[in-house]
Amino acid sequence: MRILITGASGLLGLNLALETAHRHSVFGTVNHHTLKTEAFTVIQTDLLAPGAVEHLLERTQPDWVIHCAALANLDACEADPLLARQLNTNLPRTLAKHVARGGARMIHVSTDAVFDGLRGDYSEDDPTNPVCVYSRTKLEGEQAVTEAFPAAIIARVNLFGWSLTGDRSLAEFFFNNLSQGRQAMGFTDVFFCPLLANHMAGIFIRMLESNLSGIYHVVSSECLSKYEFGLRLAELFNLDSRLIIPTPLAQAGLKVPRSPNLSLSCDKLVNTLSQPLPGLQAGMDKLYGLYQNGYPQVLRSMRSS
Numbered sequence: 001m002r003i004l005i006t007g008a009s010g011l012l013g014l015n016l017a018l019e020t021a022h023r024h025s026v027f028g029t030v031n032h033h034t035l036k037t038e039a040f041t042v043i044q045t046d047l048l049a050p051g052a053v054e055h056l057l058e059r060t061q062p063d064w065v066i067h068c069a070a071l072a073n074l075d076a077c078e079a080d081p082l083l084a085r086q087l088n089t090n091l092p093r094t095l096a097k098h099v100a101r102g103g104a105r106m107i108h109v110s111t112d113a114v115f116d117g118l119r120g121d122y123s124e125d126d127p128t129n130p131v132c133v134y135s136r137t138k139l140e141g142e143q144a145v146t147e148a149f150p151a152a153i154i155a156r157v158n159l160f161g162w163s164l165t166g167d168r169s170l171a172e173f174f175f176n177n178l179s180q181g182r183q184a185m186g187f188t189d190v191f192f193c194p195l196l197a198n199h200m201a202g203i204f205i206r207m208l209e210s211n212l213s214g215i216y217h218v219v220s221s222e223c224l225s226k227y228e229f230g231l232r233l234a235e236l237f238n239l240d241s242r243l244i245i246p247t248p249l250a251q252a253g254l255k256v257p258r259s260p261n262l263s264l265s266c267d268k269l270v271n272t273l274s275q276p277l278p279g280l281q282a283g284m285d286k287l288y289g290l291y292q293n294g295y296p297q298v299l300r301s302m303r304s305s
């Protein structure tokens, strides 16, 4: 298959591109970052530029499109709500409209943060209630894609893994701090179900092969607090877990509000694919295996600016 992955310099996009490039012809877009790799075709493009989406689809002629590009930094969204809306709402709408015309299948990557997190264990049918600019513009992106291309898949995700810049994921936050002997806050009352980005690749491919459409939760089958996540990582990498400071969210002094309990049910996807999703231990074990094989350094070496 010819797969177009937007945001291939990001945490999710780069891991998806590398995992899928073994069997497919992959085109990955970057914007500010430059990326040197033989594994897939890198295309530099600002997707907000006039005509960029049309030109990209014309050039790559994809069978499948996985849209990962976004403004995913909560503080950046709060600081520039207009850019957040352009990237998280308007761009997905434009892309979905053009992909629909061309006949390819599409996964639009959304977020668990469309919920307010006051309850947890959310299913796809539960009411959404975003609490910040990021999550509001992502929810509006879901709605825009559904309108423009009802057959598209909306994947609400949460993820961890190794990234190009070495600092994009919570796993890297704990790893970087603890391995340098620095303390790190771990939220005891914020819950999530992070799936390893590399595992997400295989699941996305199965979803596309199965011709699914509509909203799916694509997260780990295990949910835990961010503090517990840090402890699990410290144990696996033999780092000093005493450096992780158990912290209630309210004491952290964060400017942008967070949804506390983002545990999601992925029963819909599990039942549809008739296959369990990987749990956290499988993800952690693979994260460690990738580390032992020098994967973080390989990613870092792809960075040329």
Ligand SMILES: NC(=O)c1ccc[n+]([C@@H]2O[C@H](COP(=O)([O-])OP(=O)(O)OC[C@H]3O[C@@H](n4cnc5c(N)ncnc54)[C@H](OP(=O)(O)O)[C@@H]3O)[C@@H](O)[C@H]2O)c1
Residues within 6 Å of the ligand: 006, 007, 008, 009, 010, 011, 012, 013, 029, 030, 031, 032, 033, 034, 045, 046, 047, 048, 067, 068, 069, 070, 071, 072, 073, 087, 109, 110, 111, 112, 113, 138, 157, 158, 159, 160, 168
């Ligand atoms: N990370 C998480 O834990 C998490 C959790 C829930 C949902 N998600 C969702 O998962 C998706 C991927 O997130 P991520 O963490 O991988 O994001 P990320 O690491 O911040 O990467 C964002 C990507 O978007 C690209 N991009 C930004 N502006 C662009 C533009 N104008 N034109 C073209 N590309 C542009 C960036 O390219 P350059 O860097 O080259 O400029 C980068 O490749 C997003 O939809 C996010 O909302 C992520």
